Amino acid sequence: MSMTAPDLDRLRGVAAPRNHDARTISALTANPGCARRGVMDAAGVDKDAVARHLGFGVPFGQSQFAITRGNTFEAQVKADGCAELLTLLRDRLGLEVPEVAYDDLGAVGDNEGREVRHARTRKLVQRALETGEGTLFDHPLLRLDIAGRPAYLEPDVIAFQLGGRFHIVEVKSFAVIDGQAEADQVAAAARQSAVYVLALRRLVAELGHDPVEKVAHEVFLVCPENFSNRPTATPVDIRPQLAVLERQLARLTRVDTIVAQLPEEITFDLGEALEEAVRTVEARYAPECMSSCEMAFFCRAEARACGATGALGRSVRDDLGGVDSVETALALAEGVLEPSEDLAETAGQLRLAARLRREALAGVA
Numbered sequence: 001m002s003m004t005a006p007d008l009d010r011l012r013g014v015a016a017p018r019n020h021d022a023r024t025i026s027a028l029t030a031n032p033g034c035a036r037r038g039v040m041d042a043a044g045v046d047k048d049a050v051a052r053h054l055g056f057g058v059p060f061g062q063s064q065f066a067i068t069r070g071n072t073f074e075a076q077v078k079a080d081g082c083a084e085l086l087t088l089l090r091d092r093l094g095l096e097v098p099e100v101a102y103d104d105l106g107a108v109g110d111n112e113g114r115e116v117r118h119a120r121t122r123k124l125v126q127r128a129l130e131t132g133e134g135t136l137f138d139h140p141l142l143r144l145d146i147a148g149r150p151a152y153l154e155p156d157v158i159a160f161q162l163g164g165r166f167h168i169v170e171v172k173s174f175a176v177i178d179g180q181a182e183a184d185q186v187a188a189a190a191r192q193s194a195v196y197v198l199a200l201r202r203l204v205a206e207l208g209h210d211p212v213e214k215v216a217h218e219v220f221l222v223c224p225e226n227f228s229n230r231p232t233a234t235p236v237d238i239r240p241q242l243a244v245l246e247r248q249l250a251r252l253t254r255v256d257t258i259v260a261q262l263p264e265e266i267t268f269d270l271g272e273a274l275e276e277a278v279r280t281v282e283a284r285y286a287p288e289c290m291s292s293c294e295m296a297f298f299c300r301a302e303a304r305a306c307g308a309t310g311a312l313g314r315s316v317r318d319d320l321g322g323v324d325s326v327e328t329a330l331a332l333a334e335g336v337l338e339p340s341e342d343l344a345e346t347a348g349q350l351r352l353a354a355r356l357r358r359e360a361l362a363g364v365a
Ligand code: SF4
Pocket: 031, 034, 035, 036, 037, 283, 284, 285, 286, 289, 293, 294, 295, 296, 297, 299
């Protein structure tokens, strides 16, 4: 059975759909087996609003101060057709960027519709591939299939084309001090850039060109240098992040199959039935959710209440492959529960671990 847009609209209820961005996609790959997140994201549900409605709100995202500082820095770098950025690319990175053409794909005339903007991105990328025309493409609107659903990537990057090859440039507001930036922030930026590189590669492939040859795996992070507002550009090789992203996206639970099995009447509208609706869709909580999903406090409380092995950490759940509850794990370890055929090996290891623990405790006594 194939899912249709009305199925997703019904699940979302009356709220407007939320679009994916590179941050949510890179976070999505952190827990690809979670049906709850897969369904809510595919339907464009505002998970933050849902979590708050259920009494499990969690402060996510940047502070207003950081957002304002980021916007100011980005506007500075992109002013006058990206003049500062061009200086950086030419001087700091030694790139021979010739006279440039600058295209802002943020809006097409007065039309800011995503389909229209994506169509324009596609057209200009095609023109660049075929004729070499165009250098800087600001706000390209890209598309990526997530669990069988297309997601539009909100544009906050620049694609620059040089010698028939595209490079992604991300403007970030975290500082590079003495050539060093905080590793966590660089890693997060690299994961997000990988989403853009993958989406651009898919577009290039659709247009009949070699994606690896035409879209560089090296991206440029443009950040404020030291304690000033002067920008600096750092090349980052995102091949490891790209490999993880592709693998995880391929493994993402197919949303169509899950939605087909849900009761027809469920909806994530912010009403009285919301909690029951959320619980209807299976979750795979792991402590990593705390840094990547707005539903984390709700799912953690649920996992603890039902003694889910995932609450103990992903490695514990993986080691116990197929044993979802702590109660079952203990019963198998004590030999009071006969394992099914597929759990026989896990049960044997649990019994061995229990015996070793008993012997160790007896040795101490
Ligand atoms: S917090 Fe909940 S919904 Fe989000 S990924 Fe984790 S288990 Fe899934």
